[in-house]
Structures are given as structure tokens and as C-alpha cells.
Amino acid sequence: MSTDKVILSCALTGAVTTKKHCPAIPYTPVEIAEEAQRAYEAGASIVHIHARNDDGTPTWSKETFARIMEETRARCPVLINWSTGGAGPMTERVSHLSLRPAIAALNMGSMNYAKWNPAKKAFAFNFIFPNSFEDIIAFARAMREHGAKPEMECFDTGHAFSHTVLEDLGLLDRPYHFSFIMGVLGGIPATARHLAFQADNIPAGSRWKVIGISRDQWPLAMAALALGGDVRVGLEDNFYLPNGDMARSNGDLVAAAASMVRLSGREVASLDETKQLLWPATTGNF
């Protein structure tokens, strides 16, 4: 096991689900910042953020991201992690990096991105998630320019290995920061076997976490804790607590994850400990 400290991250809102799915999903900058505070107070040291318009639709507006950052920093010192993935041209999805978040998500490969409904024998959604090497490299260059640490989001084994290109170009600082997203149809299956494989195939000393989609998040979190990894929870990934109740806030989900960390015999990393773990020899945007 690589460490006894567990960095808890929280994905506050995502870009797809709405308040109809879960009333606690935040839309506005103030709502997102209030959720960031709840997550921080429950033990998260990183919040992953997508921006939305006030009606809940996704936006890449730099002004909206700026308001989210301002409102969040007014409430708590949690580390900010901007999303860069999703719909829209790469040029739109990069401008907010100039706001200098501590971390930015970097999708590491293209894939089918789908959800299958076995009862209806049909896709609930089904699209191509394009992330060319040209885009990946351009995002990584922008992150380096603005001092954001790349969080390499890997939906499959090949995605994780693709970090070698960025490494060769000198676009990554150690420790590398990986996220293994599991449970998306088209990507790696959400099993303990596959998580252990992913964790075993990244450079030694890297920091990694699991991002489980839907209720499978909790067993996968336990597997990650046993393997020495970190954990992300949050309403972007899953609405439900381990007991099946819908979360009333991101803070509820982080509190449940923190409880799981303690049961595992490990400890939740404080904000300062997270900074030390991710930036041992340098300083970041915080």
C-alpha cells in the first residue's frame, strides 16, 4: 500500500444530470461554491467543477468559471480542479485554464461513451467521446502554461499508458496524478480486477484515485482504499449514499467516504497534506 493518507476529491455537479434527477445538484456559481464548502468541511481537499448556466445547462464561459472560483475561495481554501472534458471545441474548453486552477482534468483518450438499458434493449445514451492526441497535448501544454497539475482521466488501460507521450514531451511533473474512471460502457469494466490492473500499470510513486460511476462507486472505493489509492465521490458520479438514500448534498457523500476511509485503517488527508502529496517539490496554484 503506497500511503496511509487518502486524498478525497468531490465532483460537485457534472454537466449532464439536473435537479430533476437530484435536487442537490448545484447550478449557479453560488450554489456550486456552497457545495464546495460542504464537501471541504466533510473532508474533501479537492473539488472537481463543471460550470453551468443558471438554468442548469453546461457552459464553458470563462466568466462563469471566474465567478465559481471567486465564490468558492470566499468560502473555503479547497483546491479547485476544472473540468476540460465534454461537448464543445477544444478552444472553448481551454480558456478557463487561464484562471489558474490548482488542477485540471485531462481526458486521456477517445472512446465510445454509452449507457445500455438491458430492459429496453436500447442505449440510454450513446456517443463518441473524442480526445485526439493533438487535443490531449494541447490541453497539457495549456495546463503547464497556467500552472495547473494535470489529473489524467483514464477510462481504459490504453488511456493510462498514453501518459508516456506527455512524459516524453516534458509536460508532466512527478508525482503523476491519475484517475481511473470505471463503469462507463465503452470503457474499462467497474471491477476490482480491472482496478487492480490499472493501479499496477502506472509509474511507481504516482498518485491515483478511483472514480466509480453510480452506486458501484462505494465497493470500488473500498477496493481503492485496500490498494492504496485515493477516492472521488460527488453528485457528478453518484447520487446515492452507501445505505441507498439519496444524498442531500455533496457533503453527505464526502462524509460517507471519510467514514469508509477510517474503517479501512487509513486517514483522510488534510488540505496541507494533499498539497504536500501532490506538489512535494514545487508549489501549485493555491
Add this chain to the structure above:
Amino acid sequence: MIQPGCVRPRTGILVLDFDGTMTDAEAEGAPFRDGYLDDLCALVGRRPGDPEVTVIAEEVEAELAASPGEHGFTWNGKVVAPASVDPYLRMVPIASRIFDCFGAFLDADDRGRLLRSVLYKYNYEKTQPVFRPGARALLAGLRGTETFVVTNSGTAHVARKITALDGGSGEAAWLASRVHGDAGKFVVDNTFIAVPAELPVPGLARPVLVRRRSYHDVLHKLCGGRWDQLTVVGDIFELDLALPLVLGAKVVLVANGYTPPYEVAFVAGHARGRVVRDLADLGANAAARP
């Protein structure tokens, strides 16, 4: 109803195990088993209640029941208890077989952390106390005696159970402050040489490992080394009773349908051993003791 004084030891110290001894481990452990299996299903990519996973679990449970002496619960590489006697101990070999079948978590250390620590503790928290019939009356009848609880579970956890058993009457609450948790009955330490390393038990191919320093130290603190004044009551001979028996204490095995026959025979045949099937028998036996 047990009459006051009926189960009071006339002199000496009475030590009770709690989980499985005062509680109905099978009923209490059902949510643990169900939750643990659901998590295992998720971790091997199956839905909760998956038929293939269920079959594997039932096969292992049948094997454990058929030959409990051949299936040990290991701790730090040593077999320290039968794996068959309660839902908590049974789940580890079940989970290991499921992971073997699905090729998951093949590294022994990683698997041990996930199965014995994370999943175990997480699902243990789902349990609610289910007491054996007669538990409340027994503990009420022991009030005023030198009775203590020594358990592998956490002190606060068991104290809460005792409070729940009390039901607000105050009859058993006195015992809540006499719980010694995290006793480490599992922990074998061969640098502890006050007792022989092994106790042969007829019907069990492997020896029972006796050198359990942590458990000894708790018992010694309670009885001051006056082992002939100590009576220990537990539901697993190997875990709860073997060490105190070797030290010279009296022991009472509270047996259930999962207690290995070799444990029952050994305790029943020992001059300082008794076997009871329910807690009312324990009261009667204790009262009959000279």
C-alpha cells in the same frame, strides 16, 4: 426468569465473551453477510444476488459446515480459529473463493486488506444487536458480581449493545463500563512462553495455538493471575477458551448449530469444562457448581 443470585459466582471472576455468546450471531450477522455478498458481486462485475456468486458462497458454506476442522480462519499467516462458526468468520473464505473464481485481487496483501479489513468492518456496521434468549436475565442476575466482558470487538461497540440489551431498565447497564474490547484473541505471539505453544484437540488435525499474549494480559489484569478463580464463557473454544483453560481457569462453551463437534467433545470431556446450549443452561450450570 433466573432468580437473583442463581448465576452469581460465589467467589472469583467471571469473564464473558459477547458477540456470539450473548448474541445470536447468525441472526445478527445476516445483514453483514448480505451486504458483503452484494459488495463482492459489484466488485466482480455482477449484480447483487448474482446466481453464480450465490452458488459459490453456498458451496463454501456447505464445505465449512461439513468439515469445520479443515477450514481455519487465518490471522498473520496462522490458523487461529475455525472458519465455520459464525457469519463473520465464514465470509472471508467465501470471499476468497469468489475472488479466485473471478481472478480478482490476486495479491495476498491487497486481498487481505480488502476482505478482512475494509469490507469486513464496513459491513459489520450494518449489523443490529440480536440477543440470545435469556441474555438480559442472565446479565441482570450477575449484577454485583465480579463479571467482565472481554471481546475482540470495540469497547464502545459492545457497550452500546449492552445498553441496547438493557432496554432502559438499568438491569444490565452496570456491565457497560466493564467491557474490555479489542482483546486480540486472534493474535498468536510465540515470544509469549508462559504456556505451551500448542494444545492438541482430538478430532482436529491441526493443533490449537495457545500463545495469545494480548488476550492473556487482559485476563491476567482482571484476575491477578489467580486462574483457579477465573471462569470464562465463550462460543468459540479455540478463540475464547483454549488459553484460559490451559492457564487453569474454568471454561463454559456456549454452543450453537455451527460449533465444531470436536470443540464440544473436548470441553465436555474436560474436568474444568462445561458445554451449554442456551443461556438459561448457563445459569443452571453455574448455580450447580460447588
